[in-house]
Amino acid sequence: xxxxxWTRVSWIAVILLMAGxxxxxxxxxxxxxxxxxxxxxxxxxxxxxDWSLATDNVSADIIFNLMEGLVQYDADLxxxxxxxxxxxxxxxxxxxxxxxxxxxVWSDGNPLTAYDFVYGWQRLLDxxxxxxxxxxxxxxxxxxxxxxxxxxxxxxxxxxxxxDHTLVVDLWHPASYFLTLHAFWATFPLxxxxxxxxxxxxxxxxxxxVTCGPFKLKAWEHDYKVILEANPxxxxxxxxxxxxxxxxxxxxxxxxxxxxxxxxxxxxxxxPLLIARYKNHPDHRSGPFLxxxxxxxxxxxxxxxxxxVRKAFSMAIDRTQLTALLQGNQIPTTSWVPxxxxxxxxxxxxxxxxxxxxxxxxxxxxxxxxxxxQINMAYDTRDDNKVIAENLQQQWKQNLNIDLGIENQExxxxxKQLQTDAPPLWRLGWGADFPDPDNFLNLFTSYSxxxxxxxxxxxxxxxxxxxxxxxxxxxxxxxxxxxxxxxxEEEVPIIPLFIDAQNVLIKPYITGYSLNAMAINILKNVxxxx
Amino acid sequence: xxxxxxxxxxxxxxxxxILATLTFCIMRVTPGGPFDKDKAIPPEIKANIEAKYxxxxxxxxxxxxxxxxxxxxxxTETQYFYYMKGLARGDLGPSYKYxxxxxxxxxRDSLPVSVELGFYAALLAFLLGVPLGxxxxxxxxxxxxxxxxxxxxxxxxxxxxxxAALLIYIFSIKMGWLPAGLWDGGWxxxxxxxxxxxxxxxxxxxxxxRTSMLDxxxxxxxxxxxxxxxxxxxxxxxxxxxxxxxxxxxxxxxxIAGIITGSFVxxxxxxxxxxxxxxxxxxxxxxxxxxxxxxxVYAVLLIIANILVDVFYALVDPRIKLS
Numbered sequence: 007x008x009x010x011x012w013t014r015v016s017w018i019a020v021i022l023l024m025a026g027x028x029x030x031x032x033x034x035x036x037x038x039x040x041x042x043x044x045x046x047x048x049x050x051x052x053x054x055x056d057w058s059l060a061t062d063n064v065s066a067d068i069i070f071n072l073m074e075g076l077v078q079y080d081a082d083l084x085x086x087x088x089x090x091x092x093x094x095x096x097x098x099x100x101x102x103x104x105x106x107x108x109x110x111v112w113s114d115g116n117p118l119t120a121y122d123f124v125y126g127w128q129r130l131l132d133x134x135x136x137x138x139x140x141x142x143x144x145x146x147x148x149x150x151x152x153x154x155x156x157x158x159x160x161x162x163x164x165x166x167x168x169x170d171h172t173l174v175v176d177l178w179h180p181a182s183y184f185l186t187l188h189a190f191w192a193t194f195p196l197x198x199x200x201x202x203x204x205x206x207x208x209x210x211x212x213x214x215x216v217t218c219g220p221f222k223l224k225a226w227e228h229d230y231k232v233i234l235e236a237n238p239x240x241x242x243x244x245x246x247x248x249x250x251x252x253x254x255x256x257x258x259x260x261x262x263x264x265x266x267x268x269x270x271x272x273x274x275x276x277x278p279l280l281i282a283r284y285k286n287h288p289d290h291r292s293g294p295f296l297x298x299x300x301x302x303x304x305x306x307x308x309x310x311x312x313x314x315v316r317k318a319f320s321m322a323i324d325r326t327q328l329t330a331l332l333q334g335n336q337i338p339t340t341s342w343v344p345x346x347x348x349x350x351x352x353x354x355x356x357x358x359x360x361x362x363x364x365x366x367x368x369x370x371x372x373x374x375x376x377x378x379x380q381i382n383m384a385y386d387t388r389d390d391n392k393v394i395a396e397n398l399q400q401q402w403k404q405n406l407n408i409d410l411g412i413e414n415q416e417x418x419x420x421x422k423q424l425q426t427d428a429p430p431l432w433r434l435g436w437g438a439d440f441p442d443p444d445n446f447l448n449l450f451t452s453y454s455x456x457x458x459x460x461x462x463x464x465x466x467x468x469x470x471x472x473x474x475x476x477x478x479x480x481x482x483x484x485x486x487x488x489x490x491x492x493x494x495e496e497e498v499p500i501i502p503l504f505i506d507a508q509n510v511l512i513k514p515y516i517t518g519y520s521l522n523a524m525a526i527n528i529l530k531n532v533x534x535x536x
Numbered sequence: 537x538x539x540x541x542x543x544x545x546x547x548x549x550x551x552x553x554i555l556a557t558l559t560f561c562i563m564r565v566t567p568g569g570p571f572d573k574d575k576a577i578p579p580e581i582k583a584n585i586e587a588k589y590x591x592x593x594x595x596x597x598x599x600x601x602x603x604x605x606x607x608x609x610x611x612t613e614t615q616y617f618y619y620m621k622g623l624a625r626g627d628l629g630p631s632y633k634y635x636x637x638x639x640x641x642x643x644r645d646s647l648p649v650s651v652e653l654g655f656y657a658a659l660l661a662f663l664l665g666v667p668l669g670x671x672x673x674x675x676x677x678x679x680x681x682x683x684x685x686x687x688x689x690x691x692x693x694x695x696x697x698x699x700a701a702l703l704i705y706i707f708s709i710k711m712g713w714l715p716a717g718l719w720d721g722g723w724x725x726x727x728x729x730x731x732x733x734x735x736x737x738x739x740x741x742x743x744x745x746r747t748s749m750l751d752x753x754x755x756x757x758x759x760x761x762x763x764x765x766x767x768x769x770x771x772x773x774x775x776x777x778x779x780x781x782x783x784x785x786x787x788x789x790x791x792i793a794g795i796i797t798g799s800f801v802x803x804x805x806x807x808x809x810x811x812x813x814x815x816x817x818x819x820x821x822x823x824x825x826x827x828x829x830x831x832x833v834y835a836v837l838l839i840i841a842n843i844l845v846d847v848f849y850a851l852v853d854p855r856i857k858l859s
Contacts, residue, residue: 050817051634053633053634053635054634054635054636056635056636059635059636060635061573061575133584133587134584134588135584136581136584136585136587136588137581137584138571138577138581138585140581140584141577141578141581144578150580153580153581153584154580154583206636207635207636207637210636227809228634228637228641228642228645228646228809229642229645229646229809229813230719230807230809253718253807254807254809255717255807256804256807256813256817257804257805257807259701259805260716260717260804260805260806260807261807263704263708263709263716263717264715264716264717264718264807266709266716267708267709267712267715267716269715269716269717269718416568416820417568417820418567418568418569418572418820418821418822419566419567419568420568421568421572421573421574422567422568422569422572423567425572425576434574435574436574454576455576455577455578455579456574456575456576
C-alpha cells in the first residue's frame with residue numbers, strides 16, 4: 007500500500023457511510039400516519055397465530071379478531087350465535103347439532119363448511135400437532151383416545167359433518183359448559199387446503215393465512231407489530247376502523263410513555279403498582295376480570311395437614327387491606343368462583359374473625375403460635391406478589407403471632423417447584439378459560455393436574471362431576487354451593503384473597519371498545535372520532 | 537493475511553462446539569422447562585409435545601438403551617445428539633416458545649435491527665469518543681480535560697436504563713420532540729436509542745484514547761517531530777493520534793459485539809425488535825434452542841470482531857505482522 011492510501015481509503019469509507027446514513031434516514035420525508043388506524047399494545051410477540059396451537063392471551067388478542075367460532079360471547083358473557091346460526095341439544099345432553107350460517111365465506115371467498123370444523127378438530131386432536139389445548143375436546147366421544155394414539159381412525163371420534171352446513175357432535179357424557187367451548191379459539195374451523203399446502207407455521211403468515219373473522223392479517227413484523235385490516239368479506243357488520251395495529255411492547259413503562267405521547271390509543275395492562283397513579287386519570291377504565299388470586303397450602307406438610315391451622319390462617323386475614331394496597335378495583339373474596347360467573351357467592355367462605363382464628367390455632371396445639379414450626383411463604387417474583395406477601399406476613403404476625411419467612415423464585419423455577427414438591431404455603435392465580443364455574447372448581451378435584459394442594463375429597467369430586475353433567479342452572483347452583491362450602495369453609499386447602507380486575511387506558515376519542523370479564527380483545531366495534 | 541484469517545476461523549470451530557456443549561449443559565440443569573406452565577397439561581398431551589421436540593429423550597445419556605444393550609443408542613438417542621446433529625447441518629432447531637418459528641428465522645429477523653442500532657451507536661462512540669479523548673489529552677489538566685472526563689465517568693457509571701428513561705422523559709414526554717419508543721423507519725426513532733446505547737462506549741473510548749495519547753505524546757519521536765519544526769496539528773494527527781489508536785482498536789472488537797448483543801435494556805425500553813431481548817426472554821421462557829442460537833450468534837460476532845481487530849492492528853501499526 008502507498009504511503010497515504012490507507013488514510014484516504016478510511017476517509018472515503020467514512021464519507022460513504024455518512025452519506026448512506028443520511029440517505030437511509032431521509033429526514034425530509036416524514037411519514038404521515040394512516041387515517042382510521044387504531045393502535046394498541048400487546049405485551050409480547052404472539053407465540054403463534056395458529057389457533058390449534060395457541061395457548062396464551064397475546065395470541066388470543068389477535069386471533070379473536072381474525073376468527074370466530076360457532077358461538078361467541080356478548081358483553082355479559084352469554085353465549086350468542088356466531089358462525090352457527092342455531093343449534094340443538096339432545097335431551098340426554100349427549101348430541102349437539104350445529105347449523106352453520108350459509109352466507110359465511112373465508113377471506114379468500116370460499117364458503118365456510120362444516121367440514122372445516124371437522125378438519126380443525128381433527129388437527130387439534132392429532133397427536134402430531136401436539137396441541138396443548140387438545141383437551142378442550144376431551145368430552146367428545148373418543149377424542150381423548152385419538153389424541154393419546156389409542157385410536158387411529160378419526161372417523162370414530164364423535165364429530166362429523168352431516169352436510170355442508172350441519173355439524174354433529176357426540177359427547178361421552180353431558181357437559182353443561184360444552185357450548186361455551188365453541189367461543190374458544192382452539193375449536194375454531196380451519197382450512198385443510200391452506201394448512202396442507204403451506205404447512206405449519208407458514209400458513210399463518212399474512213400472505214397465506216385465510217380467516218373468516220372481522221379482520222384480516224395484513225402484516226406481521228415479528229417482535230415488532232401485527233397489523234390487521236378490515237375484512238370486506240366478513241358476514242357481519244363491517245368494522246368501523248380500517249386498520250388495527252398491535253405494537254409488541256414488553257416493557258410496561260414504555261407502553262405508558264407511548265400512550266402519554268399519543269403513539270398508541272389503548273394499553274390493556276397498567277403495571278399493578280402504578281394503578282394508583284392512574285386511577286384518577288380521565289382515560290382510565292376498569293372492568294371485571296374472571297381471575298382469582300389465592301394462597302394454597304400443601305395439606306400433606308405440617309402444619310397445614312391440620313385443617314384447624316388452615317382455617318385459622320384464612321380467618322386471620324383482612325382481605326380489604328390487600329385490595330386497598332393494590333387500588334385496582336379488585337374485589338376481596340372468601341369464596342372461589344369469581345364475580346360474573348354462575349355460582350359467585352360472596353357470603354360463602356371463612357370471614358375475618360380473629361377470636362375464632364386464635365382459638366383454632368390453640369386447638370391445633372399452637373396457643374399464641376407457641377411451637378409453630380418455622381415455615382416460608384412462597385411466591386413468584388413480581389412486584390405485586392411481593393407487596394401482597396409482605397402484607398400477609400405482617401397480618402399473620404400481628405393477628406396470630408406467627409413469624410413467617412418469605413421466599414421468592416423466578417416463575418419457571420417456582421412453577422416447577424410447586425408441581426414437584428409444593429412448599430407449605432404458596433401463591434397462585436387462576437384465569438377462566440371459559441366463563442363457567444366448572445373451570446374454576448374443577449381445579450381442586452383430586453384428579454386435577456392443577457390441584458397443587460394435594461388435597462383430595464371424594465364428596466367434592468362427586469359434586470363437581472354432578473355439576474358438569476347437570477343442565478338446569480338452578481340445580482347446578484345448588485350443587486356448586488355445596489362444593490364451594492367444602493372448599494372454602496370446611497376443608498380450606500386454599501385461601502382465596504381477591505378477584506382481579508382489568509385496568510386499561512384508552513384515549514377519549516375511541517368508542518366501542520368494551521371490557522368483558524374474559525378480557526377478550528374485540529375490535530370490530532371500535533370507532534375513532536378524531 | 538488470508539491464511540491468517542482462515543486459520544483463526546478454523547480454530548474457532550472447536551471453541552463454538554465447546555461453548556454449545558456448555559450452554560446445553562447449563563440449560564438442562566436449570567429448573568423448569570419450556571412447557572412448564574401454571575395450567576397443567578394432561579400427561580398424554582405433554583407426551584405428544586415432548587415427542588415432537590425430542591424432549592422425551594434423556595438429555596445426555598440414554599440409560600434405558602444401556603439396559604437394552606443398544607450401545608450406539610446410549611449416545612445417539614439423546615437430546616444433545618439430536619441438537620448437535622442439527623447444528624452441524626446449520627439447523628438451529630425450532631423455537632419452543634414461538635411455535636413453529638425456527639431459531640434461524642428469529643435471528644434472521646432480529647439481528648439486522650440490532651446491527652443497525654449497534655452501528656449507529658458504534659459510529660457515535662468513535663466519532664465522539666476519539667475527538668473527546670484527543671481533546672482531553674491535548675488540553676491535559678485544563679477545564680476542557682476535566683469536563684470531558686466528567687462526561688466520560690458519568691457515561692460509564694450511569695446505567696443505560698436510567699439514561700434511556702431520562703432521555704425519554706426530557707425529549708419525548710416533556711419536549712415532545714422525539715418518539716418515546718418504536719422503530720418505525722424514520723430517523724427520529726433512532727436518535728434516542730443511539731444516544732442511550734452509545735453513551736457508554738463514547739465514555740470508554742474517550743478515556744482510553746486520553747490515557748493512550750498521554751503516553752504517546754511524551755514519546756521521543758513526538759519530540760523529534762516537533763523539533764523538526766512540523767506543524768502542531770500535523771504532529772498530533774500523524775504521529776500521536778495514529779499511534780494512540782491501538783488500544784482503542786483492541787477494545788473496539790468486543791465493544792462492538794457487546795453493543796450489538798448487549799443492548800437488551802435499550803431494545804426493551806424503546807420497544808425495538810432486535811436480538812438482544814432474546815438473550816433474556818429466551819432464558820425466562822426456557823426456550824432452549826433460542827438460548828443456544830443467540831449464544832452462538834454472540835460467540836460468532838465476538839470471534840469475527842476479534843479477527844477484524846487483529847487485521848486492523850496490522851494496518852495501523854506496521855510493527856505488528858500477522859502470521
